[in-house]
Amino acid sequence: MLHYAVVFLVIALVAALFGFGGIAASAVGIAKILFVVFLVLAIASMIAGLIRRG
Template identity: 55%
Template sequence: MLDYALIFLIIALIAGFFGFRGVASTSKSIAKILFGIFLVFFLLSLIFGRA
């Protein structure tokens, strides 16, 4: 899942560089959501993995 977040972040950076603001903002939003989900799953695995 972190891979997808990084891919969307790269797409957002490239789209922002070339001036495609709609694509850049959409990709940035998707990357933020995926990264947030990744962090939640990571923290849950840290908490419940030790039990």
């Protein structure tokens, strides 16, 4: 999931470099959403791991 967030961020940077503002904004939005999903899943996984050990 984090890999896809980084890929969309790179796409956004390249699009912004070439002047495609709309595509860059969309790619940044997708990257933000994927990063938040990654954080939620990582925290849930960490909590589940702590519960299993306990």
